[in-house]
Amino acid sequence: MDLKFADAAKATDDERAAVDGLLGPPETGWEGGTDRTEEDLHWARGGAAARERRDLLLPALHAVNDRVGWLSEGALDYICRRLTVPPAEAYGVATFYSLFSVKPRPAKVLHVCTDLACAARGGSMALADGVGPDVSVQPSPCLGLCERAPAALLLQAGVPSRGSASDQVPYATAVMAPATAEAVASAARAPADAPDEAPAETAVPQAGQPGLTLLGRIGVVDPTDLDDYRANGGYAALRRAFAIGPAAVIREVTDAGLLGRGGAAFPTGRKWQATASQPDHPHYLVCNADESEPGTFKDRVLMEGDPYALIEAMTIAGYAIGAHQGYLYLRGEYPRALARLAEAIGQARARGLLGDDVLGQGYAFDIEIRRGAGAYICGEETAIFNSIEGYRGEPRTKPPFPVEKGLFGKPTAVNNVETLVNVLPILNGRAEETKLFCLSGNVARPGVYELPFGATLRELIELAGPPRTVRAVLLGGAAGSFVRPDELDIPLTFEGTREAGTTLGSGVVLVLDDTVELPRILLRIAEFFRDESCGQCVPCRVGTVRQEEALHRIQDRTGAAAAADIALLREVGQAMRDASICGLGQTAWNAVESAIDRLGAYE
Structure with a gap:
């Protein structure tokens, strides 16, 4: 296999240390790019064992980006050699995600939300006017902080990890919500870590009210305290699951009529049953926590305010479908959720609630967090598989469906956070959905x-x-x-x-x-889909661009010219809906169509 490594590219000591910290030190005698002969360039050390670690490509990119702030050619070369990944493929993965850069940039990167909720609250790039030249400023799609809009997020590379857990947040963050120009400028000047200390219950106006089921513990139970969680009903559902067995768990979820809460509303029990019945092993569970739909932040609130509930629910789901490994695919823009979940997983593992013998029942199950890196398309269930496996986060053609061939080609159940957390009250005898x-x-x-x-x-x-x-x-x-x-x-x-x-x-x-300009909102929606299209299929890649262009023209036209562009929009929208591979292209026209037909947006 000719990987065509770049002779001139040399990883720095920091870059090598970041990769070695994740993958372990190279084996004795591994040259790693020093004094290579022409013959060395036509093979890579590690063979099949290294290729089987391809799924660590995204974590390796994160490791370098967190430490240095960008991905140099030398860093990519070193990662490729360690994992035997072709450099062209690694470059394709690195450039797929918006949180990475393959060009030098400052260690501090400021992401200013310009999406729907923040725009409605006056958010704009003007919030970054006061930052200095040592900060890279980027407009960002929704940061999931809509309850405190407008919002901004500062990420700073090269800062030691917080806390004792090995997978704690490995970079400094400053979350500004609601953001002001003064707060943004102040955070950009501060060299120290400035975590978001707003309690999770600030996002739950109903916090503490009786009758809440999914939000009942938020604002009442300390999300960092496993004992407090257990004292308030935690792990009762898992104990009941072990008592009744996997088939009965699936039956109760099916009888409850639980539908997926990520948007597709597919029956959860049917999905679990289909996965559990597959003869091919191992089975996998993937929690889709890549919550990137503009205006969506419920999963973030659950993860920050009740992390043990998600861990318990994932364990139940894994038990039901016969999985022993779960992956929690988390948005890269959720540093606080990452810290909370990493600490909670560590505590659960230490207390025998994850690992080789969960609750002494002879069932092995563990959870690994995989961080996304800024790609809305990775919320699509098969794009998550590609991302975890170390490829570009592009959707796969279905069939085969994930329950047959999912992650690593094995039967896989994918559920989002809210769907999984709903399993707990079902097993605890909830009366009302x-x-x-x-x-x-x-x-x-x-x-x-x-x-x-x-x-x-x-x-x-x-x-x-x-x-x-x-x-x-x-x-x-x-x-x-x-x-x-x-x-x-x-x-x-x-x-x-x-x-x-x-x-x-x-x-x-x-x-x-009535203070919001509807055409501006529609343009922002069109820009969002244009930017977030993975480009794999022509209807979506071209259609999202044509949709945005037509909306720009309509703003400056009236009469027959505007009518012609609206007709073009309908034609393009229908083509995207009919021929796109995944839901992004199939739904990219929905909001614009409804604004034209229901609101008379351009009359």
């Missing part, structure tokens, strides 16, 4: 709300303090649909929203008042 909603925009009390299915959109908005005038409400995020002010009595169920011509999606409810 509830749903989490991410309410943001022009309301008095934005945050995550928990309501029983069947409550109306109007009732939800009333809880948050509606604006004086509602211009429109976006349901389901950028991939969702707008509804009019006279449609607020829509029942918030999967069936009710479908009958009304909209969708619950991931639970986004973005309220816009």
Whole structure:
């Protein structure tokens, strides 16, 4: 195998130390790029053993980026040699993610959210006007801090890890939400670590109220204390799962009618049963915590405020489907959730709640966190597999489906955070099913709300303090649909929203008042899909660009010219919906279409 390494590229001591800290030191006699002969360039040391570690490519890129701040040619060369990955492929992976850079940049990188919720609250790149030249400033899609919009996130490389856990946050962070120009400038000057100390319950206006199921522990139980979690009902569901067995767990989840809460609403019990019945082993469980839909932050709140609940739920799911390894794929923009989950996993492992013999039941299960690096498309279930395996996060063609051939080609169940956490009350005998909603925009009390299915959109908005005038409400995020002010009595169920011509999606409810310029919001949605398309299929790669171009033209046109562009938009949108490989392209036209048809956006 001719890897064509670059002779001129040499990793620095820092870069080598970062990679060796993850992969371990090279074997004795491994040349690693020194005094190579021409013959050496046509083979790599390590063989099959190194190739089997291809899935450590993304963590290795993170290790160098966290320590140095960018990925040099020498660092990529060293990673490729250690893992026997072709350099062209490693470069393709490194350039796929927005949190990495293959060009030199300052150690401090400021991400300023310019997405829907922050834009509705006055967020813009002007927040970064006061930072100095030693800070790289980047506009960012939604940072998942919508309840405190506008938001900004500062990442600083080269800072030692916090805490004792080996996989704690390995870089300094400063979370500014709500962000002001003064706060951003101050954080950019501060060389020390400045973690976000806002308690998780600030995102839950209902915190402490009786009757909450999924949010009941947030603001009541210390999320860093395993004993406090267990004293408040923690691990009762797992004990019951062991008592009734895997088949009965799947049956109870199926009978409860639990549908996936990531947007697709697929029956969870059917997915688990299909995975468990596959003869091919091993089986895997993947928790999709790459919550990147603009306006969505419920999974972040659950992970920060109740991390042990997710760990317990993943253990139950793994037990039900016959998996012994779980992967938690976490958004790269969630440093606080990373710290909380890493510490919680370490504590659970130390107390026998993860590992070779969970609760002394003879069942082995463990969880590994894999950090994303800024790619919305990795929220698609098969793109997650490619990302974990060390490839570009591009969706796979289905069939085969993940329950047959998923992660590493083995049967895999993929569920998002809210779906998994719902399993706990099901096994504990919950009487009423509830749903989490991410309410943001022009309301008095934005945050995550928990309501029983069947409550109306109007009732939800009333809880948050509606604006004086509602211009429109976006349901389901950028991939969702707008509804009019006279449609607020829509029942918030999967069936009710479908009958009304909209969708619950991931639970986004973005309220816009009459101060918001709707064409600007539509352009931002179009820009988002243009940037986040992986480019694998032509309908999405070209269609998202044409959609944005047409919206720009419509702003400056009237009459027949505007009508022609709207007709073009419909044609392009239908092509994306019919022919795109995955849900990104298939839904990229939804919000724009609903704004034109329901709101008369360009009349």
